[in-house]
Amino acid sequence: MPKHPLFPLTIPGGTRQSPINIQWRDSVYDPFLKPLKISYDPTTCLHIWNNGYSFLVEFDDSADRSIIVGGPLENQYRLKQFHFHWGAINEWGSEHTVDSKFYPAELHLVHWNAVVYPTFEEAVMEGNGLAVIGVFLKLGAHHEGLQMLVDALPAIKHKDAVIEFDVFDPSCLIPSCPDYWTYAGSLTTPPLTESVTWIIKKQPIEVDENQLEAFRMLLFTSDGEEEKRMVDNFRPLQPLMNRTVRSSFQ
Numbered sequence: 001m002p003k004h005p006l007f008p009l010t011i012p013g014g015t016r017q018s019p020i021n022i023q024w025r026d027s028v029y030d031p032f033l034k035p036l037k038i039s040y041d042p043t044t045c046l047h048i049w050n051n052g053y054s055f056l057v058e059f060d061d062s063a064d065r066s067i068i069v070g071g072p073l074e075n076q077y078r079l080k081q082f083h084f085h086w087g088a089i090n091e092w093g094s095e096h097t098v099d100s101k102f103y104p105a106e107l108h109l110v111h112w113n114a115v116v117y118p119t120f121e122e123a124v125m126e127g128n129g130l131a132v133i134g135v136f137l138k139l140g141a142h143h144e145g146l147q148m149l150v151d152a153l154p155a156i157k158h159k160d161a162v163i164e165f166d167v168f169d170p171s172c173l174i175p176s177c178p179d180y181w182t183y184a185g186s187l188t189t190p191p192l193t194e195s196v197t198w199i200i201k202k203q204p205i206e207v208d209e210n211q212l213e214a215f216r217m218l219l220f221t222s223d224g225e226e227e228k229r230m231v232d233n234f235r236p237l238q239p240l241m242n243r244t245v246r247s248s249f250q
């Protein structure tokens with residue numbers, strides 16, 4: 001397990017921190033969980049940038065144009081951005097694990113509750129403020145939809161680099177299988193606020209070695225600084241404490 005110089009191991013008084021290990025046999029099937037409904041408008045895509053921790057694709061969230069609803073959610077939530085976490089090698093890289101197994105990478109699609117809260121900044125501070133869909137990436141076939149992102153990475157190699165990204169439909173990165181686990185958690189980077197309803201897809205998507213290597217050529221550092229490869233940008237597993245992971249499937 002690589003060291004994690006980037007952020008605190010524990011948050012004082014935290015009772016619902018993320019990520020966690022999902023022990024399949026301890027998850028509880030909930031027949032009242034609805035299917036998750038995803039409707040993204042590809043033209044709400046704005047830009048792709050390197051924020052010095054991951055690379056993210058941001059969306060115009062000024063209206064209800066790219067939203068998710070259903071699943072464990074009481075309201076509909078607006079897509080704000082998606083980003084990834086990955087390792088230096090294929091043995092680890094995901095934030096969540098399933099039966100203590102790491103995947104080489106994990107996608108997070110970040111949504112906020114614009115029905116109840118006026119801004120993302122306020123939603124981030126509330127228990128039902130955010131909904132993040134987690135998708136595991138596993139080594140396998142070439143992923144056509146991901147390749148569009150991979151082709152843009154050389155242009156955002158350094159921290160704070162940004163390029164325009166006009167049209168992209170992130171639903172191409174979400175597996176067709178509807179099965180998911182869900183639990184109450186937190187942001188996995190500071191401010192680590194306990195505001196996230198996590199929806200973790202059971203089925204991974206397949207990407208090939210070249211695509212994972214492209215993630216690893218990004219840098220944590222700005223242009224002109226001593227180069228530090230952007231790898232192992234995942235938080236250590238956090239205690240489950242008094243939480244149950246529910247599954248949408250039996």
Ligand SMILES: NS(=O)(=O)c1ccc(C(=O)NCc2cccc(O)c2)cc1
Nearest residue numbers: 108110121124132186187188189190191
């Ligand atoms: N890895 S994660 O999906 O848990 C995650 C998602 C979003 C964010 C995020 O938006 N951070 C920026 C932020 C946080 C709080 C208030 C802000 O204004 C911005 C951080 C981690």
Ligand SMILES: [Zn+2]
Nearest residue numbers: 083085108188
């Ligand atoms: Zn994340």
